[in-house]
Amino acid sequence: MPTTVLAAGDHFVLPWLLADAVRAESGDDVTIRELTLPWPHTPFGRVAEVDEASGTEDELIEALAGARICVTQMAPLTEKVLDACPDLELFCVSRGGPVNANIEAATRHGVAVTFAPGRNAAATAEHTIALILAAARRIPDLHSDLRAGTWRGDYYAYENCGIEIDGSTVGLIGFGAIGRRVAAALTALGATVLVHDPYVTDDAVAGVATKVTLDELLSRSRIVSLHARVTDETKGMIGAEQIAAVPRGSVLVNCARGALVDDDAVVEALASGRLYGAGFDVFAAEPIPPGDPLLTAPNVVITPHVAGASRQVAHKAAQIVAADVGRYLRGEPLAHCANPELQRRRVG
Structure with missing residues (x-):
């Protein structure tokens, strides 16, 4: 039967x-x-x-x-x-x-x-790369300005220019199926990739990345991307103290879970210039509520939890x-x- x-x-x-x-x-x-x-x-x-x-x-x-x-x-x-x-x-x-x-x-x-x-490893990895590029080069802002009739030639001014992936050090927090794909893509684009993940070995990252402590990753990375699961240990792992440790003008991307990041600290870092840009697909509350400071923060690219779509x-x-x-x-x-x-x- x-x-x-x-x-x-x-x-x-x-x-x-x-x-x-x-x-x-x-x-x-x-x-x-x-x-x-x-x-x-x-x-x-x-x-x-x-x-x-x-x-x-x-x-x-x-x-x-x-x-x-x-x-x-x-x-x-x-x-x-x-x-x-x-x-x-x-x-x-x-x-x-x-x-x-x-x-x-x-x-x-x-x-x-x-x-x-x-x-969804491939889809999320591709979306991560898209957010890195969009935030690092401020593509959404330029697109909106041009559609509104403003030609932003001032983005050629040094202080307004974004950063390239080629030659940059990128730190990945988490090295599961998604993190490995992101690392491979970044390496192909010319980045030096650092990984912090206590559950993987040096051999597991060999050839595409270098395993380091979280402190070293933050201090060296111009771009930081999150790929960790939410646990008691990882909840709120990126806050004001960790953002203060990254080089000034860095980019933070989160396609993992909103609970990993203190959003208020990100908003403050964007306003102060500590972060050049940020790209978020996930948030502490979903749907993100009206009036959330991230919605009006400068130089942030946000998408509604669709990286795996x-x-x-x-x-x-x-x-x-x-x-x-x-x-x-x-x-x-x-x-x-x-x-x-x-x-x-x-x-x-």
């Missing part, structure tokens, strides 16, 4: 993308029903005890009736959902981390949770989780399991 799978997509990772990817992996072994969640037309948020989720517990419970597997990006896997869906065995989250899943509760209920690391990402996300659905149905080990103790129990 075919396994029932719920493809709980949204308006980015579309339900049919998930469904087609699962069929390609599993063929006639599955029956698929689809659910469309409202993200990104409605911002994600906290649902019960999980973060960055879309939709409601009740609609998910109704859609999951009789389903053994759910593939999704944003659906909330909560204690209430798990209690109401005893047939559920596998919950696949098509994003870099399963923040919308209660892993502890899933483990207690015997539900394996998988995720899709690296799905490309059509290729949606396809990659669906393919990564669908591959684990295929493995699960064939009795093979899961590639990206967030609660591997269940996998060991199952395989054993």
Whole structure:
């Protein structure tokens, strides 16, 4: 009898993308029903005890009736959902981390949770480079001025000129899938790349970067780009003290998470000239509220948390989780399991 799978997509990772990817992996072994969640037309948020989720517990419970597997990006896997869906065995989250899943509760209920690391690495790396270039050369300001009828020839004045990547030292805080791609691109553009990441070895960065302490990275880097996850150790890791340590006229870029940075310190540094420019795709509060000082800060380039938004990402996300659905149905080990103790129990 075919396994029932719920493809709980949204308006980015579309339900049919998930469904087609699962069929390609599993063929006639599955029956698929689809659910469309409202993200990104409605911002994600906290649902019960999980973060960055879309939709409601009740609609998910109704859609999951009789389903053994759910593939999704944003659906909330909560204690209430798990209690109401005893047939559920596998919950696949098509994003870099399963923040919308209660892993502890899933483990207690015997539900394996998988995720899709690296799905948006290329897109986010490209967006990072775009923000570096835009902030370092003040491209958005020049574009707006020219469209308004002002020819800004004064940007040839030395004090107004930006900086090149070629010959600059760029510091990357975090060296995961995204950081490695950014480092490779920067090296190709002629930069000297420094990396601070306590979880990687010198050998892991060899050939594209040099591993250093955070203090050394800040003191040497004309461009600093953040690629770390938010933990108790990294929350607020870039504040007034750290910004004061960078060379005057540097550029700060954040395509990771807003909680890594003290935005007020950035605004002050932009106003004083300590920072030449900044590029942010993420913010402490999202959507960024009206009146936030970053909205009117000088020489800042801001985008609404879209670094990982490309059509290729949606396809990659669906393919990564669908591959684990295929493995699960064939009795093979899961590639990206967030609660591997269940996998060991199952395989054993």
